[in-house]
Amino acid sequence: RKEVEQDPGPFNVPEGATVAFNCTYSNSASQSFFWYRQDCRKEPKLLMSVYSSGNEDGRFTAQLNRASQYISLLIRDSKLSDSATYLCVVEAAGNKLTFGGGTRVLVKP
């Protein structure tokens, strides 16, 4: 089983719609969780951290479920510029970030 698993997509989303997707992780000792965004042939960039209580940043909402070992990202009112690959990132001990394979989102007019 992969340490961090994501549905690769693509998720085809009409502009203005809501899209949500999950990421599962295998290491129950994982300490911190993040969503990164990566555009085609660019470096990954931090989108948001994921807190136990859930957190929101504008149109983006992240949730963490430690019992079931998954995190989720929800995007409301999708914009064309939201088209990207969203990487789930899990941090365990030892200064190492483990990346999921990414979920591709395509927002269409």
Next chain:
Amino acid sequence: NAGVMQNPRHLVRRRGQEARLRCSPMKGHSHVYWYRQLPEEGLKFMVYLQKENIIDESGMPKERFSAEFPKEGPSILRIQQVVRGDSAAYFCASSPSLVLSGNTIYFGEGSWLTVV
């Protein structure tokens, strides 16, 4: 304040040649990480270095790959006798402190290696 600088951005090598990828961390950062991203895949950790020390190389292939971060100068990822399967994007990242966190790591723009 310059970000993480990687060069070359694009590199083409014939099978059997050597590839050297350089990474200068952000000013004040002494921790460097290398990640590899194969086409259509996520980033895979390769190695974590501090100045003059390799801290964790658990993601490095056992042969042909090496990394260093000398006291002076950039970190270098070296791939000897490249093969087609080495074609990938190689991302360097740096952080300012021992405690790495996903929100304190900064990535360079990557070096795209193509082996022909």
